[in-house]
Amino acid sequence: MPDLTLGMTNEETAYAKINLALHVRERRPDGYHRIETIFAFLDQGDVISVEPADQLTLEISGPFAKGLSSTDNLVLQAARRLAELSGVAQGARLHLDKRLPVASGIGGGSADAAATLRLLNRFWGLDHSLAALADIAKPLGADVPACVYSRTCRGTGIGQDLAIIAENELQGYAALLINPLVAVSTGDIFAAWDGIDRGPLGEGTVMAVARSGRNDLQKPAVALVPILTDMLQMLDGSEPIMAQMSGSGATCFALYDTLAAAAEAERHCRQATDNIWTMKGEFR
Numbered sequence: 381m382p383d384l385t386l387g388m389t390n391e392e393t394a395y396a397k398i399n400l401a402l403h404v405r406e407r408r409p410d411g412y413h414r415i416e417t418i419f420a421f422l423d424q425g426d427v428i429s430v431e432p433a434d435q436l437t438l439e440i441s442g443p444f445a446k447g448l449s450s451t452d453n454l455v456l457q458a459a460r461r462l463a464e465l466s467g468v469a470q471g472a473r474l475h476l477d478k479r480l481p482v483a484s485g486i487g488g489g490s491a492d493a494a495a496t497l498r499l500l501n502r503f504w505g506l507d508h509s510l511a512a513l514a515d516i517a518k519p520l521g522a523d524v525p526a527c528v529y530s531r532t533c534r535g536t537g538i539g540q541d542l543a544i545i546a547e548n549e550l551q552g553y554a555a556l557l558i559n560p561l562v563a564v565s566t567g568d569i570f571a572a573w574d575g576i577d578r579g580p581l582g583e584g585t586v587m588a589v590a591r592s593g594r595n596d597l598q599k600p601a602v603a604l605v606p607i608l609t610d611m612l613q614m615l616d617g618s619e620p621i622m623a624q625m626s627g628s629g630a631t632c633f634a635l636y637d638t639l640a641a642a643a644e645a646e647r648h649c650r651q652a653t654d655n656i657w658t659m660k661g662e663f664r
């Protein structure tokens with residue numbers, strides 16, 4: 381795997397996360413759930429940039445900046461944690477271009493925190509490996525270690541025990557993301573899970589595991605956000621390889637053989653309704 385910490389720019393993409401499958405196995409005594417998931421990452425997302433400064437600060441712009449706090453933001457939480465653990469005395473003037481909808485099941489804040497760790501590791505001249513950054517990321521959220529790698533991987537435990545999958549498995553495939561502009565709380569959706577263990581992920585290629593898999597959070601999310609049924613029907617109508625909800629929702633995804641097919645499906649969805657956010661891309 382190439383070392384993502386090596387790079388020259390003062391910018392980093394917070395890649396959108398997709399759970400190609402998400403099996404919830406058990407509620408643990410601490411309230412978290414044991415899951416089995418396939419994480420995959422689009423080549424699109426939020427963008428974080430940095431300039432030299434004495435203090436740590438954050439400005440937010442972009443289509444989903446509104447309503448996000450710039451003081452307890454996950455970007456600053458990640459920056460403070462990295463500075464503290466690495467004995468960094470300098471600051472950083474951070475900027476977040478918020479392009480992904482907030483609380484939408486595609487990582488969002490988790491991807492931002494992870495991208496901040498990669499960016500500042502470089503900017504402050506630290507030499508943490510990706511594995512070390514993933515470890516540092518653990519307390520920031522269940523999804524943050526996977527977002528540090530931003531590579532297709534299998535996640536177990538609470539989603540933080542990661543096995544990286546061969547890089548080329550999703551090469552050439554594309555995805556369309558569609559969100560009904562309804563924010564969904566991850567904790568609420570896990571709490572509404574029916575407690576039934578429907579079994580582990582399958583074995584085989586990523587595509588085979590994804591196609592034979594499920595998202596166990598889809599049912600509780602549809603109960604809370606009924607318009608998700610329309611989103612999934614719209615995607616099914618575009619004859620994708622598969623369509624499903626990502627994470628705790630409400631973003632749904634569809635997979636295609638080409639980016640052109642994803643673009644065609646996006647046009648159809650946008651003709652059908654204005655009240656959606658969409659993003660298409662290829663896999664990293």
Ligand SMILES: C[C@](O)(CO)[C@H](O)COP(=O)(O)OP(=O)(O)OC[C@H]1O[C@@H](n2ccc(N)nc2=O)[C@H](O)[C@@H]1O
Pocket residue numbers: 399402411412413414415417485487490520521522523524537538539566567570627628
């Ligand atoms: C649904 C997924 O996005 C799938 O990748 C993740 O499991 C959630 O990751 P996340 O948003 O980074 O989650 P966190 O911010 O750590 O947790 C938010 C809340 O979700 C619930 N939570 C999260 C992860 C997990 N394995 N079990 C849980 O029950 C907990 O109630 C927790 O308080």
Ligand SMILES: Nc1ncnc2c1ncn2[C@@H]1O[C@H](COP(=O)(O)OP(=O)(O)OP(=O)(O)O)[C@@H](O)[C@H]1O
Pocket residue numbers: 448452453454455481482483484485486487488489490492493523564566627628629
């Ligand atoms: N940089 C950030 N971007 C988005 N949300 C943030 C950020 N920093 C803090 N938050 C808070 O985190 C909460 C969860 O948002 P986020 O977008 O990470 O959820 P999500 O898309 O459901 O993620 P996941 O797929 O990991 O469950 C939001 O309600 C928001 O208040």
